[in-house]
Amino acid sequence: MFDQSQFVWMDGGIVAWKDATVHVSAHGLHYGTGVFEGIRCYDTPLGPAVFRLDAHLERFFASGSVYGLRMPFTAAELTDAVCEMIRRNGFRSCYIRPIYYYGSSNLGLFPDKCPIHVSILAWPWASYHGTAALDDGVSVTMSSWTKFHSRMMPTTAKACGQYLNSILAAREAVGDGYDEALLLDQSGNLCEGAGENIFLVKDGKLITNGDQHSILMGITRSSMITIARDLGLTVGPHRLNMKRGLAGRDVRFRIVECFFTRLRLVSIALLILVVVRVSEAQTTHATLGTLKVAFDTQQGQKGPQAANVRKE
Ligand SMILES: Cc1ncc(COP(=O)(O)O)c(C=O)c1O
Helix, strand or coil: CCCCCCCCCCCCCCEEEECCCCCCCCCHHHCEEEEECEEEEEECCCCEEEHHHHHHHHHHHHHHHHHCCCCCCHHHHHHEEEEHHHHCCCCCCEEEEEEECCCCCCCCCCCCCCCCEEEEEEEEECCCCCHHHHCCCCCEEEEEECCCCCCCCCCCCCEEEEEEEHHHHHHHHCCCCCEEEEEEECCEEEEEEEECEEEEEEECCEEEEECCCCCCHHHHHHHHHHHHHCCCEEEEEEEEECHHHCCCCCCCCCCCEEEEEEECCCCCCCCEEEEEECHHHHHHCCCCHHHCCCHHHHHHHHHHHCCCCCCC
């Protein structure tokens, strides 16, 4: 996966991939005390274009501040560093992973003395669930793991250690033969996938949950809402209460059409992963929905203007 990546940006300098190492005593390694972003760069007629880099960096800084991580670089410096990474590695399109974390000094739970390190990785990663999923959709199963409440950990922060919850859910789902896991909160409300937000389609309207729920506020989610409204669709944050449907013995909760949003595209469009199968008892056989087609068409027409295009 990393074969084509030659350089890594580390603490303001550029090093060879093989030299981008971290000491085994780093606080972030032991406790997951770091935050990161997952950003896409697309190959466009104007050159490689990073999708909504400003929004990603804003969330990056916000995630870190929750954990007391003081970012030593400005957003402008990180913007230049991201572009430099794409350029130096010679990528036309890639996935970009900035991260900052507490380094090595002590391993107490209060990491006050630990230095803060910042790195930016980039590598080609066409699609997280494989390129076939872009056309065929993904299968999902309800996880037996509960999504942690935002008062347990800040779900709006994209923090390293917080992903253990997603990893448990994803491992379980894949072990059971599904592509992805769907997590409920303690009250039975549908939260999100292990690594993506979810939208349901009901009576021609889009429904998704909002910041009062325990979800990561996805950048793709917000773009999706904007595009949907531009298309004249009704879309609103909503509590996705699946409790009755799931608790009832013979009740099937029927999702006629739903999709995940996450940034992992092959071309210039928001990725919508259509969910084609929900686990056995709650089966749905959604086809690639009409809304997906509408979005694809809209994006095709709009092209990169919809994104925050940065030329090489
Ligand atoms: C838990 C979770 N929810 C939602 C998302 C989607 O976020 P975004 O659209 O900003 O990529 C992600 C992305 O990695 C995620 O990990």
